[in-house]
Amino acid sequence: MYAHDGAGWHIREFETHDGSACMSIFMACLREFPWRGSPRPYVARLIRSLPGSRIWVAEEPSAGIIGFVTLQPASAYVDHLFVDEDWRFCGVGRGLLHVARESAGRPLTLDVDTKNTGARKAYKSLGWHVAASAGEPGTAGHIRLVSP
Numbered sequence: 103m104y105a106h107d108g109a110g111w112h113i114r115e116f117e118t119h120d121g122s123a124c125m126s127i128f129m130a131c132l133r134e135f136p137w138r139g140s141p142r143p144y145v146a147r148l149i150r151s152l153p154g155s156r157i158w159v160a161e162e163p164s165a166g167i168i169g170f171v172t173l174q175p176a177s178a179y180v181d182h183l184f185v186d187e188d189w190r191f192c193g194v195g196r197g198l199l200h201v202a203r204e205s206a207g208r209p210l211t212l213d214v215d216t217k218n219t220g221a222r223k224a225y226k227s228l229g230w231h232v233a234a235s236a237g238e239p240g241t242a243g244h245i246r247l248v249s250p
């Protein structure tokens with residue numbers, strides 16, 4: 103589907119047995135967002151979103167699952183994009199978004215926390231821009247972005 107031959111990882115559709123690995127990455131990433139407080143509502147939101155989502159994982163033969171993305175296909179909305187900290191800056195996020203964009207067939211949208219400066223820089227590098235309909239950055243704690 104999508105492979106990075108140099109780094110050895112590839113992207114494939116989520117399978118049920120990937121659930122706990124994705125949840126581990128998710129929980130570890132949430133610890134990087136101290137402004138969010140308790141992880142409980144975010145875990146509940148992830149679980150709630152799964153039935154209607156397309157989900158892809160990035161997998162490396164030794165490390166296992168190293169990242170995942172969830173997409174609401176009807177709205178081309180990316181609910182979740184999370185990459186294991188040890189595998190960042192390797193193109194995994196770019197690859198996952200590429201696969202989601204190809205599947206959606208139109209520009210994607212997502213909401214990024216205003217305080218999530220790392221992710222905001224990543225989206226900027228990937229050519230995403232602030233949605234015309236978005237309010238002033240920071241008004242609701244997040245910013246709506248649109249992909250190329």
Ligand SMILES: CC(C)(COP(=O)(O)OP(=O)(O)OC[C@H]1O[C@@H](n2cnc3c(N)ncnc32)[C@H](O)[C@@H]1OP(=O)(O)O)[C@@H](O)C(=O)NCCC(=O)NCCS
Pocket residue numbers: 131134183184185186189190191192193194195196197212213214215218219220221223224225227228
């Ligand atoms: C944001 C995130 C998904 C990016 O994943 P990644 O696999 O590291 O991204 P990539 O390696 O594909 O990088 C894509 C581009 O963004 C840049 N980039 C990625 N993270 C960056 C950062 N923290 N600061 C500056 N630039 C960054 C890369 O250099 C690359 O740009 P380039 O091609 O011009 O060099 C990852 O940092 C992550 O999971 N963060 C924690 C969870 C999170 O914030 N998710 C997003 C919620 S909206």
